[in-house]
Amino acid sequence: MWLFESMNLLHRYRTRTLFVILTIFWLSACSTTGANVSVGDATYLDTAEKNYLEGTKSKENKNYEQAVNYFEYVKNQFPYSKYAALADLAIADAYFESEQWLLAAESYQFFIQFHPKHEKVGWATFQIANSYTQAIPKNYPLMPKAHEKDQSTAESTVVAWDRFLRKFPKHEKVNEAKEQRKKARNLLTDYEWAVAEFYERKERYQGAAWRYETIFRKYPETDRAPQAMAKAAQLYDGELKETEKAKAILQDLLKRYPKSEAAKAINPK
The missing domain is CATH 1.25.40.10 (Tetratricopeptide repeat domain)
Structure with missing residues (x-):
């Protein structure tokens, strides 16, 4: 289009x-x-x-x-x-x-x-x-x-x-450019997040986990990245029964985003 x-x-x-x-x-x-x-x-x-x-x-x-x-x-x-x-x-x-x-x-x-x-x-x-x-x-x-x-x-x-x-x-426009770039990348993560939530509602948990992973791997500086790590870890620990992968993601979350709300809300196993 x-x-x-x-x-x-x-x-x-x-x-x-x-x-x-x-x-x-x-x-x-x-x-x-x-x-x-x-x-x-x-x-x-x-x-x-x-x-x-x-x-x-x-x-x-x-x-x-x-x-x-x-x-x-x-x-x-x-x-x-x-x-x-x-x-x-x-x-x-x-x-x-x-x-x-x-x-x-x-x-x-x-x-x-x-x-x-x-x-x-x-x-x-x-x-x-x-x-x-x-x-x-x-x-x-x-x-x-x-x-x-x-x-x-x-x-x-x-x-x-x-x-x-x-x-x-x-x-002279570099700072404005960086801010606008971040907004555009945040919008792309909103799309990935919406698709991940759709997959969750349809109980397609692997697809949802992959979408959450896309957010924090492809857009690590965006606002949703820490929460996406928490959501992916939750799916791997629960529905997908991949506990070790969940632990690795949570440990990475604490290392990369220690001051995020997502990091403060978890207790890594």
Whole structure:
């Protein structure tokens, strides 16, 4: 579902870009050099800077479609201007501000691909992850909980935050990135926890234990990790009759999370 939506957004992005390019060719053929030309609600100007500033003004006024048109005009009509790269980034910002999260992520990636040495590459990499974060399904009344929905966006978010932290460990946004990464990983553990509880209700205890183990082995820094160890140990000690494995998990719990509520609540055998 997420992949289909992303491909659909990318198709719209490329279609719009093609339209702007064709418009530019028409303007180049029909307009007098130095003259302003109006197309729809937009009046394209004679320099890259002027068009970029008009696009910025449109974006600030939340007229995002017009802003994107100006920025597309800049990067295609003035490809060797310093404003061409800024226009690519501004297009991504416009999609982000208009809450078109996946299209924004794709546009930031486009900026990085074509301007890999630009000073704003770190910011664009941060914004890719930020866009995926915003695209994660939210909790709404009478709707399935976020952790009960497709988790592919949350997984993409974690990958994107990992990439940012690996490439830009000294960036000013590092602390925020770490916090957002943790939230996304916590959401993934919520999903694993819900599946584990489902298996328990169905008396599929081995499957439940494996899901709890996934939480503390794959997401050891998350909030649910200590309690997941306790739950797995409980299943191995009880329904699954694997006492030695239960003991090992509990001992590991006391070692790794000695101050956790789960550690305080147990008495290792």
